[in-house]
Amino acid sequence: QVQLQESGPGLVKPSGTLALTCTVSGGSIRHYFWTWIRQPAGKPLEWIGRIYSSGSTNYNPSFKSRVTLSIDTSKNQFSLHLTSVTAADTAMYYCAGEYSYGSGIWDYWGQGTLVSVSS
Amino acid sequence: EIVLTQSPGTLSLSPGERATLSCRASQSVSSDLAWYQQKSGQAPRLLIYGAYRRATDIPDRFTGSGSGTDFTLTISSLEPEDFAVYYCQQYGNSLTFGGGTKVEIK
Numbered sequence: 001q002v003q004l005q006e007s008g009p010g011l012v013k014p015s016g017t018l019a020l021t022c023t024v025s026g027g028s029i030r031h032y033f034w035t036w037i038r039q040p041a042g043k044p045l046e047w048i049g050r051i052y053s054s055g056s057t058n059y060n061p062s063f064k065s066r067v068t069l070s071i072d073t074s075k076n077q078f079s080l081h082l083t084s085v086t087a088a089d090t091a092m093y094y095c096a097g098e099y100s101y102g103s104g105i106w107d108y109w110g111q112g113t114l115v116s117v118s119s
Numbered sequence: 120e121i122v123l124t125q126s127p128g129t130l131s132l133s134p135g136e137r138a139t140l141s142c143r144a145s146q147s148v149s150s151d152l153a154w155y156q157q158k159s160g161q162a163p164r165l166l167i168y169g170a171y172r173r174a175t176d177i178p179d180r181f182t183g184s185g186s187g188t189d190f191t192l193t194i195s196s197l198e199p200e201d202f203a204v205y206y207c208q209q210y211g212n213s214l215t216f217g218g219g220t221k222v223e224i225k
Contacts, residue, residue, distance in 0.1 A: 045163065045206055047214040094162055100175070101168050104210025105153050109162035
């Protein structure tokens with residue numbers, strides 16, 4: 001059973017960089033797309049970007065200038081870096097995997113990690 | 120960007136009743152549409168993909184239909200565990216979510 005677990009600081013200062021890692025266990029990270037999605041409290045889900053195991057990326061244009069995804073297949077991990085954060089970036093951040101059903105369909109999710117942007 | 124509009128925003132129903140949720144796309148996404156269920160404090164769970172295909176272990180009371188720009192998720196008879204927020208998501212042209220429909224107990 002594939003499991004995903006997010007990790008990283010729960011508090012980031014304004015103008016700083018939000019950095020999160022997702023560790024994949026119970027399966028290989030190779031040959032799949034891996035995604036970051038966020039959800040401000042009480043609001044809908046928002047796709048941030050996705051990365052293939054080769055390192056190829058797709059980003060939501062809303063984030064494109066601030067976001068970088070990376071992947072370390074040797075550690076079965078992928079990461080999110082979001083720069084120049086503001087209070088609007090406060091949200092629950094989820095990592096997810098497109099494992100069984102094809103491109104853009106997320107059947108495995110982490111439990112989420114709450115990141116607050118505050119001084 | 121393709122915008123997904125879900126309606127109604129909130130659906131107040133009793134257990135055993137039928138729920139009908141709508142998702143309309145600003146342009147055609149063919150059948151590249153999924154539905155997710157999100158319970159309070161939990162990550163979303165995939166219910167439907169390809170507009171009508173159930174994901175593994177999803178009960179048959181959940182039915183997806185539609186194509187192009189108009190889609191529906193029907194829950195034939197609400198169970199207590201079905202009260203949650205439901206999101207549609209398109210993957211035909213980039214990746215976007217709808218605003219969600221909350222199914223609450225009446």
